[in-house]
Amino acid sequence: MDQTAIDNLTTAVLLLDRNLNLVRINQSAESLFELSEKRALEKPLSFHVPGWLKFEPLLREALKNNQLYTQRQAQIELLGGAHITVDLTVTPLPEPSEAGLLIEVIALDRYLRIDRDNLNREHQEGTQQMIRGLAHEIKNPLGGIRGSAQLLHEELDSSELKEYTAIIIEETDRLKTLVDRLLGPNKPSEFIPGNIHEILERARKLIELEAPTALTINRDYDPSIPEILMDPDLIFQAILNLIRNAMQSLEKTNNATIKLVTRTERQFTIASVRHRNVLKVDIIDNGPGIPPALRDNLFLPMITGRPDGTGLGLSVAHAIVHRHKGVLEFSSDRGRTQFSLIIPLEVAQS
Numbered sequence: 001m002d003q004t005a006i007d008n009l010t011t012a013v014l015l016l017d018r019n020l021n022l023v024r025i026n027q028s029a030e031s032l033f034e035l036s037e038k039r040a041l042e043k044p045l046s047f048h049v050p051g052w053l054k055f056e057p058l059l060r061e062a063l064k065n066n067q068l069y070t071q072r073q074a075q076i077e078l079l080g081g082a083h084i085t086v087d088l089t090v091t092p093l094p095e096p097s098e099a100g101l102l103i104e105v106i107a108l109d110r111y112l113r114i115d116r117d118n119l120n121r122e123h124q125e126g127t128q129q130m131i132r133g134l135a136h137e138i139k140n141p142l143g144g145i146r147g148s149a150q151l152l153h154e155e156l157d158s159s160e161l162k163e164y165t166a167i168i169i170e171e172t173d174r175l176k177t178l179v180d181r182l183l184g185p186n187k188p189s190e191f192i193p194g195n196i197h198e199i200l201e202r203a204r205k206l207i208e209l210e211a212p213t214a215l216t217i218n219r220d221y222d223p224s225i226p227e228i229l230m231d232p233d234l235i236f237q238a239i240l241n242l243i244r245n246a247m248q249s250l251e252k253t254n255n256a257t258i259k260l261v262t263r264t265e266r267q268f269t270i271a272s273v274r275h276r277n278v279l280k281v282d283i284i285d286n287g288p289g290i291p292p293a294l295r296d297n298l299f300l301p302m303i304t305g306r307p308d309g310t311g312l313g314l315s316v317a318h319a320i321v322h323r324h325k326g327v328l329e330f331s332s333d334r335g336r337t338q339f340s341l342i343i344p345l346e347v348a349q350s
Contacts, residue, residue: 010267010274011104018100020044020059027266032086032107034078051077059090063100066092073108081336085109109331135179142179146172167209177233189231189323196281197221199232200260203240211247212256220261228279228345230324238317238328239281242339245313246285249337259284270327270344277345278326282338290332298330317341 006013012029016022021044025037033040035048046053055074062069069090076084087106093099146169153165204217243258250256261282268278290298299318314328321328326343 011106014045014103015099016101016103017098018063020056023099029105031265031267032084032105049076049078059101062090062092082331138179139176142172142176174233189234191229191231193227194230194232195227196225196262196279199236199239203236203243204260206240207243207247214256215247215250216257218257218259220259222262222264225262225264225279228343234320234323238320238341241313241317242283246283249287250285253287257286264345268342270342275344279343279345281341284336284338286335287337289334289337299328
């Protein structure tokens with residue numbers, strides 16, 4: 001089977017020998033199971049994907065009886081503890097082929113998320129109208145905060161204390177600019193080349209100032225990711241909202257940890273458009289998870305699981321990512337919640 005042909009398929013394709021060791025794997029399968037072909041070949045898939053082990057008796061049965069096997073909406077646990085939902089088709093291959101089984105895996109989570117994302121897009125106009133109504137209420141106190149911080153800055157003799165007033169001034173300026181750009185009537189974003197890791201580091205440092213001392217923030221960055229065209233202030237606000245949301249969810253969690261991960265992915269579909277490469281930023285926390293009752297409407301305004309929450313942080317982040325022709329996805333179980341900010345690299349590099 002031609003490797004180039006199967007690499008261009010959006011369906012994950014695996015070829016196994018009669019001992020259930022991997023013979024070939026396409027790019028979609030690499031992305032789905034979060035592994036590289038070089039590491040995966042000549043070993044059972046269960047060596048890298050714990051949840052695959054439960055399918056091996058069925059695969060042996062398919063080989064023994066030379067019978068096609070299909071399973072719908074199967075749950076598979078990945079190495080990191082995340083779960084995916086897939087449709088699975090197993091086809092025995094005739095001898096003397098080097099492969100004994102052809103396995104096609106269709107990830108359903110992404111299609112379900114695409115449907116949910118399309119629904120969220122329909123609510124964005126209503127979200128914008130509501131936030132515009134709040135814009136004037138936000139701008140007035142921002143001016144007072146900045147003016148007071150400036151006066152205090154001039155009166156202080158300590159350079160250490162002046163660092164804090166400088167942060168207040170810088171952040172109020174940034175918020176005012178954000179309100180103007182995000183809520184202004186039909187004002188397009190200004191996309192300029194930017195480094196996603198610089199933005200992540202800026203957000204991380206700010207959260208560490210806000211967070212309890214018990215919070216740990218780990219980083220797993222891909223240094224090969226190039227600069228991308230984006231609105232840096234808006235992307236910073238989206239990432240800051242996501243990390244802050246994770247931090248707030250960890251208030252009652254022992255060993256509270258947030259992990260920031262950057263990767264690129266291939267053959268990714270956003271709003272029914274297939275993109276060759278995308279940038280993916282993951283914000284992962286070990287908190288209690290998102291209550292099931294909130295998940296279907298999580299990106300709508302005023303939806304929050306905290307008594308003191310505004311319900312605007314995720315909605316604003318969602319709108320910012322869509323402005324960059326991207327998508328904001330999430331998965332959540334007790335002990336692991338992941339938000340993924342995904343932006344097409346074709347758009348970023350054009």
